[in-house]
Amino acid sequence: MPNDDTARLTSLLDVLSSLGTEASTTDRGDLDLLGTEELVRRMNEEDHRVPAAVGERGSEIAAAVDGITDRFRRGGRLIYIGAGTAGRVGVLDASECPPTFGTDPSMVVGLIAGGETAIRSAVENAEDDLHAAAASLRELGLSERDTVVGISASGRTPYVVGGLRFARDEGALTVAIASNEGSEIGAVADIAIEVVTGPEFISGSTRLKSGTAQKLVVNMLTTLSMIKLGKTYQGVMVDLLATNEKLHARSIRTVTQLAGVGIDEASAALAAASGSVKLALLILATGASADAAATALADADGILRNAIASLS
Known part of the structure; x- marks a missing residue:
C-alpha cells in the first residue's frame, strides 16, 4: 500500500497531466538539433x-x-x-x-x-x-x-x-x-x-x-x-508624472501637440499648472486661470474633455 507521500505525489501528477500548460507535443523532439534561425521562427510562431x-x-x-x-x-x-x-x-x-x-x-x-x-x-x-x-x-x-x-x-x-x-x-x-x-x-x-x-x-x-x-x-x-477614469486624452497620457528628464520632455511634447502651441508657451502653461499636463492643456484650451481650471477639473472628476466643455 502506498504511503501518504506517494499518494499525494500520484495525485499531483494526475492533476498536472490534465493541464494544457503542462502538456508536451510530438513536434518538438528535435529542438536541440535545430539551427538558431529555425528556433526563432518556431518560437515566434508559437507566440503568435x-x-x-x-x-x-x-x-x-x-x-x-x-x-x-x-x-x-x-x-x-x-x-x-x-x-x-x-x-x-x-x-x-x-x-x-x-x-x-x-x-x-x-x-x-x-x-x-x-x-x-x-x-x-x-x-x-x-x-x-x-x-x-x-x-x-x-x-x-x-x-x-x-x-x-x-x-x-x-x-x-x-x-x-x-x-x-x-x-x-x-x-x-x-x-x-x-x-x-x-x-x-x-x-x-x-x-x-x-x-x-x-x-x-x-x-x-x-x-x-x-x-x-x-x-x-x-x-x-x-x-x-x-x-x-480620464487618465488619457485623445489616446495620450495626460496624468503622467514627470519624474525624469525624458518624462519632462514628453510632458512638453504632449502639450505642444495637443494644444497646438510652441515649446515656450507649453513650458509656461506647465509651470502655471505645477507640472500637470492635464491642467496645462485645460488652461490653454479655455484661457482659464490655473485656479479656475483646477476647480473645473475637480468638478469633472478629472476628465479633461468634460472640464473643457464646462469652461467653453
Missing part, C-alpha cells in the same frame, strides 16, 4: 497564438475592466496576487501605474508569494501557502470597494486560491487570470479570464506563452480602466 487566445476572452476582460473602474471611482484599489512569473507580472503592472497615470502607489498593488525577495529570486514553497495572501490582504485592510486579481497559469496555485477565497468572503470583486479552462481559481472568482494558450514551447515553462498572455491581460485591466 497568444493575442488570439486573449481576444477570445474579450467579454470577460471587459467585465473586469468595468468592475475595476467602478470600484476605483468609489475609492477602491486593484490588488494583484500571484506566485513566480505570475506574481512578477502583477508587481510589474502595479509599479508602472504611478509614472504612467499619476496614480498614488496604493491604488494598484502587487503582492507576490514570498514577498519582495521573490521578485528577483525564487522562494521555495511560498506558492503552496494557502493562507499567506489572505494575511497580506488583511494587512492592507481589504474591503468591498477593492478588486483582487489572482494570476496563476495552472489556475490552482494555493497562494492565489486562498487569497481569492478571502477576498470573496470580504465582499471584494474577484478576478482570476488562468491559462487553463475550468481552473480552480476561475471557480472561486466572480470573473474568470481563462486564456487557453496551450502547451508551452518548452513543456511546463509557463513564463513563456502563459506569462505573455498574463501581461497582455493586465495591460488591458489597468490601461482601459485608466482611460475610463
Whole structure:
C-alpha cells in the first residue's frame, strides 16, 4: 500500500497531466538539433497564438475592466496576487501605474508569494501557502470597494486560491487570470479570464506563452480602466508624472501637440499648472486661470474633455 507521500505525489501528477500548460507535443523532439534561425521562427510562431487566445476572452476582460473602474471611482484599489512569473507580472503592472497615470502607489498593488525577495529570486514553497495572501490582504485592510486579481497559469496555485477565497468572503470583486479552462481559481472568482494558450514551447515553462498572455491581460485591466477614469486624452497620457528628464520632455511634447502651441508657451502653461499636463492643456484650451481650471477639473472628476466643455 502506498504511503501518504506517494499518494499525494500520484495525485499531483494526475492533476498536472490534465493541464494544457503542462502538456508536451510530438513536434518538438528535435529542438536541440535545430539551427538558431529555425528556433526563432518556431518560437515566434508559437507566440503568435497568444493575442488570439486573449481576444477570445474579450467579454470577460471587459467585465473586469468595468468592475475595476467602478470600484476605483468609489475609492477602491486593484490588488494583484500571484506566485513566480505570475506574481512578477502583477508587481510589474502595479509599479508602472504611478509614472504612467499619476496614480498614488496604493491604488494598484502587487503582492507576490514570498514577498519582495521573490521578485528577483525564487522562494521555495511560498506558492503552496494557502493562507499567506489572505494575511497580506488583511494587512492592507481589504474591503468591498477593492478588486483582487489572482494570476496563476495552472489556475490552482494555493497562494492565489486562498487569497481569492478571502477576498470573496470580504465582499471584494474577484478576478482570476488562468491559462487553463475550468481552473480552480476561475471557480472561486466572480470573473474568470481563462486564456487557453496551450502547451508551452518548452513543456511546463509557463513564463513563456502563459506569462505573455498574463501581461497582455493586465495591460488591458489597468490601461482601459485608466482611460475610463480620464487618465488619457485623445489616446495620450495626460496624468503622467514627470519624474525624469525624458518624462519632462514628453510632458512638453504632449502639450505642444495637443494644444497646438510652441515649446515656450507649453513650458509656461506647465509651470502655471505645477507640472500637470492635464491642467496645462485645460488652461490653454479655455484661457482659464490655473485656479479656475483646477476647480473645473475637480468638478469633472478629472476628465479633461468634460472640464473643457464646462469652461467653453
